Amino acid sequence: MKTGLFHTCKNYKVQYLPKDILSGIIMAAVSIPIAMGYAEVAGLPAVYGLYGSVFPILLFAIFSTSPQFIMGVDAAPAAIVGAALATLGIAPASEEAMQFVPMVALFAGVWLLVFYLFHAGKIVDFISTPVMGGFISGIAVTIILMQIPKILGNSSGSGELVELIRHIIKACENINIVSVILGVSSLVAIVVVRKFAPKFPMAVVVMAAGVFLTCVCHIDEYGVRLLAEVEPGMPSFFFPELGKVNLTQAAGRGLMVAVVIMAETLLSENNFAFKNGYKIDDNREILACGVSNLAAAFVGCCPVNGSISRTSMNEQYGGKTQVVSITAGLSMILLLLFGTGFIGYLPVPVLTAIVISALMKVVEFDLAKRLYEVSKNEFYIFVAAFLGVLLLGTIYGVIIGMLLSFVAVILRATNPPRAFLGVIPGREGFYDRKKNRYAYEIEHVLIYQFSESLFFANIKIFQEDIESHIKDDTKVVIVDAGAVTGIDITAADRLELLAENLQKRGIRFYLTEHMDTVNVQMRKLGIGHLIEEGHVRRTITAALYDAGLQEPYVLSGLDERKQKFLMSIPAEAENTLEEFTWAFGEDTVEEIEKRVHLVLENIQKMPDLENLVEQGLEKYMETWHSLGVIDEDEFLRRMELHMDELSKNLSAQDNRAVILELIEKRRRRIMEQVQKEHPEVLERLEASRVRLEHRLEKQNPEAAKRLHEWEEKIKKNHEKNTDR
Structure with missing residues (x-):
């Protein structure tokens, strides 16, 4: 703790004095x-x-x-x-x-x-x-409304919004x-x-x-x-x-x-x-x-x-x-x-007027706009605190805002982030199956990640998530409770009941990855027997081992050949565009398009355009450079869509045609490479191309139309040259 008086003046420098005095005046x-x-x-x-x-x-x-x-x-x-x-x-x-x-x-x-x-x-x-923003803004607007009659030449208003408006109307009469x-x-x-x-x-x-x-x-x-x-x-x-x-x-x-x-x-x-x-x-x-x-x-x-x-x-x-x-x-x-x-x-x-001008800076409508764009719930809290002050007075405004804040906290806790995990062949750890296309469920095993402490308001969601995803062949349920820092008595009772019900169905149940303080709570809450019965394990891997499962795990829906192929894919290369979706959400398409334009600009500087066919795009992607075959195929197609945006140096039709042909060559090379090395992926690549065409036609119909015209023209020229 900082002690003493005039703390900010200790070791004072003389050069500060002129500005300090000027600013003070x-x-x-x-x-x-x-x-x-x-x-x-x-x-x-x-x-x-x-x-x-x-x-x-x-x-x-x-x-x-x-x-x-x-x-x-x-x-x-x-x-x-x-x-x-x-x-x-x-x-x-x-x-x-x-x-x-x-x-x-x-x-x-x-x-x-x-x-x-x-x-x-x-x-x-x-x-x-x-809450603070809505409260302060409500106060500021209230005072501004109180001051308006003084501008009109009358005395200031008082009360809440209705009374203030009445006073302003009355002031307008004189x-x-x-x-x-x-x-x-x-x-x-x-x-x-x-x-x-x-x-x-x-x-x-x-x-x-x-x-x-x-x-x-x-x-x-x-x-x-x-x-x-x-x-x-x-x-x-x-x-x-x-x-x-x-x-x-x-x-x-x-x-x-x-x-x-x-x-x-x-x-x-x-x-x-x-x-x-x-x-x-x-x-x-x-x-x-x-x-x-x-x-x-x-x-x-x-x-x-x-x-x-x-x-x-x-x-x-x-x-x-x-x-x-x-x-x-x-x-x-x-x-x-x-x-x-x-x-x-x-x-x-x-x-x-001076007071009103000062209060205008206090009103935080810019915060309200930001909240509306980012978090609707917090925006509604702002509005509630604002209107509470304006309509009911300062005390009720604060009470309403703070109550809504606690409600928002409870709602957030009752709907926490949660996921079902799987394994990526050749990788350590467990991955969200929704976010990783190569994450597969271990056969007969359900791994559930719950990212919030367990208490009366969210234990039902926890229970329903697990029960709704259990299949007829499920033999093991493992909970990744790494984010669970506490359990209340309601959650403890439900957890005990869930373990009993699963045991009756012949399903092993494990709680893993949590802090040791949760075990202390479990013992105090009367469910310590779950620990003694082996339902608690320090890690997911330990739980799998206890259930008789060891690496390499048998994965659902994955034969040995496909598993071997997945193990050969570099860790960063198999899902770059999925990572875009994860990173940028609703702005994914816009961000991909930015990279497309960046690569197009780099292409114009390439000394030898044939390198595009041989090397692909990785060296031109800068920070987001790793691309799997399906990702690169989509990226090349998006480049073709933007050929008309190249600079004047490449504006001639023959130059554009050359680049389009090179891109198409690269896409054919990708297809040949997949067919030769990983034929099991070929069907997925072809299906991906069909889905992509439909998506691009919706996202940018005019560019898609122009591209198809270009391709038709190139095809005719190619046929004409072949006939000769």
Whole structure:
């Protein structure tokens, strides 16, 4: 564990100082509008965002082990607190809100310290990315909807989606055009500049422009609302009046905020650490967050959180250590002492636009798109958490998302990867018969691989898989339990029953390859007699030997001649295209086509095209070069399909005809070689060609048509030359 204060400033290098100071000043400038906006979201006067940008940031810098991460008033905690106020019927900026919000920060800090003492950072492992993404996105969209009425010149909305939409509709009845123009133009300016110049602090410029318009154009005279004036000076310390606060609600919301702060901060900090090649101490970061939130509470502010957006900006400007945070905190002190006069001139629509622009970066619809393409189940979890927050509030959103995460885990465990294994002649080990065309079942033996721990929710699948694949002549059932790390009592009872039923049918049953801890569990669960009776063996080979079977095994559906042939095939050469299917799945055809084009490009560089006939394609395939005869035959056919894509150097018909003829010669050579050396494969090669033709005609009908025309033309020319 990393100890000591100012950890990131140890062995400090002087050359870091200019960039650290510059980045710190920029962090302070950027934090002014964002922190003020989020303070309003949390139900506090805007100036409390500045108060929360001094001591919390400085204390985080003292305790943190992350050289880059920036702490501050941020979206998620502010939104949770703001939503809590709406749920409890507490008016923003009221005396009750001024008491309740800091108490939530206080409890959040206390909970974080408890997490620190119990090393509870692993809680984060139970909050999946879809849940966190949907939760944060739901909060961000909720706040954006709350802010829209302020752009229209009204007060902010409250409640969940239905109430927020009603408030927006009502606000549309009394629109202030100047406010709308000011807010929309500010938002557009920030979004556009951020796209083309992400380093430029446009939010600060927009804020300055709003103050300028107030001073010069007096836009407040046109009904545009301004922030309340603030007296200069440091914040006074907050002492809660316990009688005015619902402590149960504050503690509950504080717990939720603490979990979100810990999860979001640790996940983000570890991402930055991994990307930039340094390590952090997770537990020390929890302590830093806890101390920062206690500091926020003591100045009357809302909870604070690690800011991804400000940390990204710090990274862009080259900040190296927490001297950045110290500079930002000191800059904010100077602002509070000497520069708060501008706050009373800041138009509310401008500040609202800055908040909305910041929240737009928080909404993770790009994550939703990625999940939809990769994992539908995780996409639905994201949507459930998102809609839960939007429709029902933050608490229900988190609960729904986490429940669905556990459901997804259970569903995944109930349908684990599993396979039936066989033997490849001449090879050691056992192979999935579906993925290896030359893997054959051992005669009278069923070998079943189950890749998940056995428990109440999946033992039925385990049992049904085995029973449905037992044949009349099956004498041995062997389970490869290498991935089984545990068994529960339900699975133990079913396993015992399965062994008994198989024994009654004269079938030997074995459990193999598992860890010794599973044997310990079996004994504790009362099925240790299976071990004593010989149903447990350390390896599949040991189980086969116990059943009276030794190498070479007799394989089902394979005579001695064919087995001898298979033993002569190189290990890597018999299933390259099957490996393509295994590796690339739905993109298999596309990936094969890429290699076809690569080989075509190499052919154009060949000094002697006749080499194609003699040597084949292996030397031109680069990383995926090993080809069996059937695979090479298919590859050559696909090349013929793309002859019209050769470069202009080979555009003449006679050149194309030459290459087509060479390819066809190679295919004939393959046929002759198979007929001479392995006639038993000839029938399979011919059947493969027929299937391939049908497949290619479906995949690329136009190219197949052109190829057939070319072949017909070459055939006629060949017949004409023969007649002469």
